[in-house]
Amino acid sequence: MKDSVEPYVTPDGRTIGGVMMEMRNITLRFGGVEAIKDISFDIRQGEIRAIIGPNGAGKSSMLNVISGFYNPQEGEVWFRGEKRPPMKPYQVARQGVARTFQNIALFNGMSVLDNVMTGRLRHMKAGLWSQALWKGRAEREEVENREAVEKIIDFLEIQSIRKTPVGRLPYGLKKRVELARALAAGPELLLLDEPMAGMNVEEKEDMSRFILDVNDEFGTTIALIEHDMGVVMDLSDRVVVMDYGRKIGDGTPDEVRNNPDVIDAYLGVAHD
Numbered sequence: 001m002k003d004s005v006e007p008y009v010t011p012d013g014r015t016i017g018g019v020m021m022e023m024r025n026i027t028l029r030f031g032g033v034e035a036i037k038d039i040s041f042d043i044r045q046g047e048i049r050a051i052i053g054p055n056g057a058g059k060s061s062m063l064n065v066i067s068g069f070y071n072p073q074e075g076e077v078w079f080r081g082e083k084r085p086p087m088k089p090y091q092v093a094r095q096g097v098a099r100t101f102q103n104i105a106l107f108n109g110m111s112v113l114d115n116v117m118t119g120r121l122r123h124m125k126a127g128l129w130s131q132a133l134w135k136g137r138a139e140r141e142e143v144e145n146r147e148a149v150e151k152i153i154d155f156l157e158i159q160s161i162r163k164t165p166v167g168r169l170p171y172g173l174k175k176r177v178e179l180a181r182a183l184a185a186g187p188e189l190l191l192l193d194e195p196m197a198g199m200n201v202e203e204k205e206d207m208s209r210f211i212l213d214v215n216d217e218f219g220t221t222i223a224l225i226e227h228d229m230g231v232v233m234d235l236s237d238r239v240v241v242m243d244y245g246r247k248i249g250d251g252t253p254d255e256v257r258n259n260p261d262v263i264d265a266y267l268g269v270a271h272d
């Protein structure tokens with residue numbers, strides 16, 4: 001495993017940079033339930049980082065801490081070398097962190113194009129007054145937003161359904177539209193909440209390819225959580241493994257695969 005913070009080049013030629021986000025000794029409680037117990041790990045610039053673990057391990061809770069949905073009772077979140085104060089999700093989004101949801105959260109009655117456009121909201125600075133006063137600027141912004149969205153639609157190969165209401169799409173395509181919308185925000189860090197849940201084998205392969213391509217083409221750092229160990233192993237540079245709120249493994253896919261605690265957790269060895 002690469003412990004150094006020096007940039008390095010992966011076997012497939014991608015450059016992984018320094019630490020972008022660091023979770024330090026995070027503990028999150030819901031009443032008496034400790035969903036996350038003293039967990040530390042980091043996410044490096046340009047990498048694909050997976051958080052995996054069995055049901056109830058605390059993966060979603062961790063993603064929600066990263067995205068600002070929950071503020072942990074203990075521990076610190078560091079982003080780009082600065083300690084992050086407790087923040088609301090929209091403030092975290094403004095820092096360049098976008099996410100998708102486990103249960104797709106799209107506007108079913110709206111077209112694919114309009115759904116993806118909603119991802120651009122962060123970039124729409126011209127309010128009503130400035131639109132009236134500086135029509136040129138508002139128009140320029142509109143053109144820029146359109147261009148950015150069209151590029152993503154092309155990239156994710158959803159041109160043919162751009163006018164289709166999202167509610168009519170099959171599940172796998174909805175997931176792709178959700179990815180498009182998150183990408184439209186132009187994130188530096190993209191959080192994917194079980195991007196392959198509920199997909200068939202072919203859809204999973206497509207989604208894996210798109211995740212790799214996004215990382216490659218846009219240089220987006222990606223953190224994803226996943227239930228199924230198999231699908232993320234080929235995809236990820238490093239993997240954090242959680243079980244019962246604790247971190248039981250952290251390393252390259254090979255290191256994690258051979259970690260006895262991880263093997264126990266996945267084979268369902270009894271816990272005290």
Ligand SMILES: Nc1ncnc2c1ncn2[C@@H]1O[C@H](COP(=O)(O)OP(=O)(O)OP(=O)(O)O)[C@@H](O)[C@H]1O
Nearest residue numbers: 030033035053054055056057058059060061062227
């Ligand atoms: N809002 C909440 N209120 C109370 N308990 C919660 C809440 N969210 C999660 N928990 C509890 O925290 C623990 C971790 O849940 P979490 O959803 O983070 O796990 P997970 O690894 O994402 O599971 P899954 O793979 O099933 O989605 C569980 O015991 C869960 O019941």
